[in-house]
Amino acid sequence: MAEPDFEAQLTRLYNEPPAFPDAELFAAQIAANLDRGWALRRxxxxxxxxxxxVIAAVQLVATRFSAELQTLSREGTRDLYADIDLAMNKVSQMVATPASVxxxxxxxxxALLALxxxxxxAMEEF
Structure with missing residues (x-):
């Protein structure tokens, strides 16, 4: 059986990494590489x-307004002010529907999640 002092000394030797003269430079280079990688990932x-x-917004707008735009284009013979009034009424009705809410x-x-x-x-940076 080995002596406890020898085992403790052996454990201490293997727990400490060897010291190299360029250890600080090496650590700085590794940290810079990691920071550059994180910046690219961000x-x-x-x-x-x-x-x-942008894709989600375009699809949402396209699905919600496509039927109304087709209706407005079929009724293109009406007066411009009547079309604008009709479009405003349609938008008001859509905002009042449960799907819009x-x-x-x-x-x-x-937006709260993004905030x-x-x-x-910001807390990590400062």
Whole structure:
């Protein structure tokens, strides 16, 4: 059986990494590489989020307004002011429907989530 002092000394030797003269430079290079990688990831994730938001907004607007725009285009012989009045009434009716209220709540929830992420990021940076 080995002596406890020898085992303790052996454990201490293997727990401590060897000291190299360029250890600080190496650590700084690794930290810089990691920071650069995170910056690229942030840009890519932000760009993907913006693209997804634009696509979702376009699809939402297209599905909600396509029927109304077709109706307005069929009735193109009417006066311009009557078309504008009809469009405003249609928009008012759509905002009053439950699906529109759900969409507004969803947008508000996503905005709060984005605000939370922004606050978290700001707290990490400062």
């Amino acid at each position: 840009v890519l994730i932000g760009g993907a989020g913006i693209a997804a938001g 759900e969409a507004l709540w969803l947008a508000a929830g996503l 939370g992420f922004a606050v978290t990021r």
